[in-house]
Amino acid sequence: MDIFIIQVLNSFFYASVLFLLAAGLSLIFGVMGIVNLAHGSLYALGAYVTAWTVTSIGGDLPLVVLLLLLPAGAVAVAAVGLVMEPTLIRPLYKRPEEYQLLVTFGLLLVLEDVMRLLFGGTPLSAGTVMDKLGSVPIRSLYYPTYNFLVIVIGALAALCLWFFIYRTRFGVLLRATSQDMRMASALGLNIGRVYIQAFGLGCFMAGLGGAIVVPSQAAVLGMGIDNLVLAFVVVVIGGLGSLKGALIGALVVSFVRTIMVQFFPEIELAVLYLIAAGVLLVRPTGLFGKPS
Amino acid sequence: MTAGGKRNRTGSFVRLLLVGGPVALILLLVPEVADPYQTQLLTYGLVFAIAALGFNLLLGYTGLLSFGHSAYFGMGAYTVGFLVRDLGVVSMEAAIAGGVVGSMLVSALFGYVCVRHTRIFFAVLTLALSQVLWSLAFKFFWITGGTDGIRVPQLALLGGLIDFSGNGAYLRFIISYYYYVLAFFLVSVAVMWLIVQSPFGKTLQSIRDNETRARFLGIEIRRYRWVAFVISGTFTGLAGALWVPLNGLTTPDILWWPFSGEIVFMSVLGGFRSFAGPLVGAVVFNFLKAYAVASTEYWQMLLGIVLIALVLALPGGIVGGLAKLSLRIRVRKNDEAMT
Numbered sequence A: 001m002d003i004f005i006i007q008v009l010n011s012f013f014y015a016s017v018l019f020l021l022a023a024g025l026s027l028i029f030g031v032m033g034i035v036n037l038a039h040g041s042l043y044a045l046g047a048y049v050t051a052w053t054v055t056s057i058g059g060d061l062p063l064v065v066l067l068l069l070l071p072a073g074a075v076a077v078a079a080v081g082l083v084m085e086p087t088l089i090r091p092l093y094k095r096p097e098e099y100q101l102l103v104t105f106g107l108l109l110v111l112e113d114v115m116r117l118l119f120g121g122t123p124l125s126a127g128t129v130m131d132k133l134g135s136v137p138i139r140s141l142y143y144p145t146y147n148f149l150v151i152v153i154g155a156l157a158a159l160c161l162w163f164f165i166y167r168t169r170f171g172v173l174l175r176a177t178s179q180d181m182r183m184a185s186a187l188g189l190n191i192g193r194v195y196i197q198a199f200g201l202g203c204f205m206a207g208l209g210g211a212i213v214v215p216s217q218a219a220v221l222g223m224g225i226d227n228l229v230l231a232f233v234v235v236v237i238g239g240l241g242s243l244k245g246a247l248i249g250a251l252v253v254s255f256v257r258t259i260m261v262q263f264f265p266e267i268e269l270a271v272l273y274l275i276a277a278g279v280l281l282v283r284p285t286g287l288f289g290k291p292s
Numbered sequence B: 001m002t003a004g005g006k007r008n009r010t011g012s013f014v015r016l017l018l019v020g021g022p023v024a025l026i027l028l029l030v031p032e033v034a035d036p037y038q039t040q041l042l043t044y045g046l047v048f049a050i051a052a053l054g055f056n057l058l059l060g061y062t063g064l065l066s067f068g069h070s071a072y073f074g075m076g077a078y079t080v081g082f083l084v085r086d087l088g089v090v091s092m093e094a095a096i097a098g099g100v101v102g103s104m105l106v107s108a109l110f111g112y113v114c115v116r117h118t119r120i121f122f123a124v125l126t127l128a129l130s131q132v133l134w135s136l137a138f139k140f141f142w143i144t145g146g147t148d149g150i151r152v153p154q155l156a157l158l159g160g161l162i163d164f165s166g167n168g169a170y171l172r173f174i175i176s177y178y179y180y181v182l183a184f185f186l187v188s189v190a191v192m193w194l195i196v197q198s199p200f201g202k203t204l205q206s207i208r209d210n211e212t213r214a215r216f217l218g219i220e221i222r223r224y225r226w227v228a229f230v231i232s233g234t235f236t237g238l239a240g241a242l243w244v245p246l247n248g249l250t251t252p253d254i255l256w257w258p259f260s261g262e263i264v265f266m267s268v269l270g271g272f273r274s275f276a277g278p279l280v281g282a283v284v285f286n287f288l289k290a291y292a293v294a295s296t297e298y299w300q301m302l303l304g305i306v307l308i309a310l311v312l313a314l315p316g317g318i319v320g321g322l323a324k325l326s327l328r329i330r331v332r333k334n335d336e337a338m339t
Helices: A002-032 A039-058 A063-069 A072-092 A097-119 A127-133 A145-167 A169-179 A181-186 A191-213 A223-238 A243-263 A265-282 B003-033 B036-062 B070-086 B092-114 B119-139 B169-197 B199-209 B211-216 B221-247 B257-270 B277-295 B299-313 B317-338
Strands: A135-138 A141-144
Touching: A002 A039, A002 A135, A002 A141, A002 A145, A002 A169, A002 A191, A002 A223, A002 A243, A039 A063, A039 A072, A039 A097, A039 A127, A039 A191, A039 A223, A063 A127, A072 A097, A072 A191, A072 B299, A097 A223, A097 B119, A097 B257, A097 B299, A127 A145, A135 A145, A141 A145, A145 A169, A145 A191, A145 A243, A169 A181, A169 A191, A181 A191, A223 A243, A223 A265, A223 B119, A223 B257, A243 A265, A265 B119, B003 B036, B003 B169, B036 B169, B036 B199, B036 B221, B036 B257, B036 B277, B070 B092, B070 B119, B070 B221, B070 B257, B092 B119, B092 B221, B119 B257, B169 B199, B169 B221, B199 B211, B199 B221, B211 B221, B257 B277, B257 B299, B257 B317, B277 B299, B277 B317
Parallel strands: none
Antiparallel strands: A135 A141
């Protein structure tokens, strides 16, 4: 029973991180029609920047300061995104989408090595944050307080994003562009600005995902490539371009993964990929995607 | 088929021989002039060229971008590994036959599922399915050896006519295996040329250019795409089977999706709009990667920058760029002749 509670909490923890990663991917696809293969690497970059900030600047600073330093990774990644979109992605909107996949694959290769260059090959952790927060007793077991924080951040992020997209003027512009880019442009919308904002926001979320995961799991090379495929599974299940889909997809993937790891660890990943393939077959647009 | 069509096809085969003949001659002479290391690198290049050749039947001729061709390459390689380790196969030809059948079966299964989609969904679906194989190879270590992979020795070629034991075996292996791969390469190129020039190949191109019109003509689009997928996967599987003895080891890396990305990279580097592009791209990519790995720790970054620059500045790849250049020179000559 105690194990069960812990596993449920773990699933929610993992779903929070995965939601941030997948929602960014989905947002960028929904608005701009681009599948960003470098998205996972941006997530990893967020993790590295936060871990580096906390260990090198944070030092012995009090816990509150350390917590405030956590979003550093998200901000850095958003900045990278704001530079990337106009220089590398914008020239490709009019070209077939194969080229977008190729450029973002090139970016993935570059980013992986940039991280190796900047942060070295050894794992980088921000574990002090987690240690300082202590843990909460759950019946006979203890659970890290920090993991609760991550679950709360994930839920808050989902709420904020929903509010942003469905209740603000910026959200209206985003949705208008996503539904009919030409019409929105004809009505006088500055599409270039919407694109760069959407891309920046998507990158920010990927960076935030990395930033909140790094106190509990060290940043390692290759973490982005592994997680990108999982984010794909999430958006394929939920539907590319759907916020609700990203949330449900993240929950499905996390819970299935936890169950599989518990009972059939060998086929844990294979089952997830098969679920994604199955959903694509039965409902090509995902559970919540708009039919094209 | 009409007589005219037949003459056209014979003509196109003559054209292949005219361009390919001299290239084949040069390739035949390589081990005489180049050192063993270069020869070995070129062997790798030719193996990848077969993989890219198969891949490009889908991208260049059918208009489907697969991000999961690592699956068929890996299936070819792992089948050889299983045959050698578990069934004690010692003949290279038997191992290759097994690898080709294995990858054909997997591509028939995956292809059946994937051709229901096009564009981005096709790419994501091929990727997801290839990762199923990767995760199985990665996790079932008592069968696949996990990250250690399966060791495959240098198998006897041509039914035992050439085997590799005794003094200087490794050097002999490099030279004879080069010719062995070259033979497979030349046959593959000829077969693929016949395929893309055949009515079947022309139909694929019509589907690529205008799916709706092709459907109006009564073409069963999905079945054509499926057959193209199977042929494509099988060629890539053949490359995987040929690759194992060369590498001596098969590991899950070749099933991982970034390897699919490398196959895409090769085709784009050479130019996927032309028949020869992926062949040139694979050989150049292999040399580029070998030298990048040797000269810098950050070779991935170098390759990434090359890829981005290519897509932004030279979307036709090497072959497309050269064709454009020669066209420009010819136009200029014509202009001079006119004035």
